[in-house]
Amino acid sequence: MTAAEGGAARILRFEDLQVSPWANGLGETRELAAYRTTDGALVWRLSIATIAAASDFSALSGVDRRLMNLGDGPLSLVVGDDPVTVPRHEVVSFRGEDAVRALHANGYDLNVMTGRGRATSSLGTVRIQGSAVLAGTAPALLAVVALDGSPVVTVGDGVAALLPLDCLLATPGRDIAVDGDSTVAVVRIAPT
Structure with a gap:
């Protein structure tokens, strides 16, 4: 999508994403994109994490989280004291302050985090x-x-094929045309 690079859209290839540890060091993630205020406060973050074993999620105060299970089977979590089963390609939402634990390895998940307010x-x-x-x-x-x-x-004049876990990030207000038999995750993030 060279015609749209830096303009109407960006393609983020999963294979090119840098792997970094979770805030608590118990897992790893690949950041797709993020935006922070000038003083470093989170406005939003989009990432793909790996759940490689049963583990506690990082506590993130003041953050609202949405997690989509990308594994082959259901993902079993405990959110606070409540067991939650997240089917493949379904979403669970929780507060960053909530104690969340994955009960087993399940591969990847897509995360959208927004700074509350x-x-x-x-x-x-x-x-x-x-x-x-x-x-x-x-x-x-x-x-x-x-x-x-x-x-x-397709965004504007830019056209690109996506592989699984690749992301297209469009500038606000731009439509995205999608062609071909596929399933895509759709993320919308709006300032408050």
Whole structure:
């Protein structure tokens, strides 16, 4: 998508993402994109984490979290004192202050984190059969993450094929056209 690089959209290739440890050191993540205030406070963050074993999630005060299970099977969590089963490609939401524990290894998950009072988010899946246009609405940011298949995405004059776990991040207000039989995660992040 060279025509759109740095302009209407950015392609973030999963294979190019740097691996970093979780804040608590008990897992690893790959940051797709993030935005912070000038003093370093989180506005939003989009990442793909690896759940390689039963482990506690990092505590993140003042952050609202959405997690989409990208593993092959259900993900079993305990959020506070409540057991939660998250089916593949489904989403669970929780506060960063909540005690959250994964009960088993499950591969990858897609995370959207927003600073409470700074931004809000939505996260879901869309099954594409043929083509679809995902409408962008300023000032919200719109992102698409390929979950299966090889969707071809278009923003303005830029066109690119995504592989599984690749992400297209569109500038606010831009529509994303998606072609090809695939399932994609759709992320919307809006400032508050």
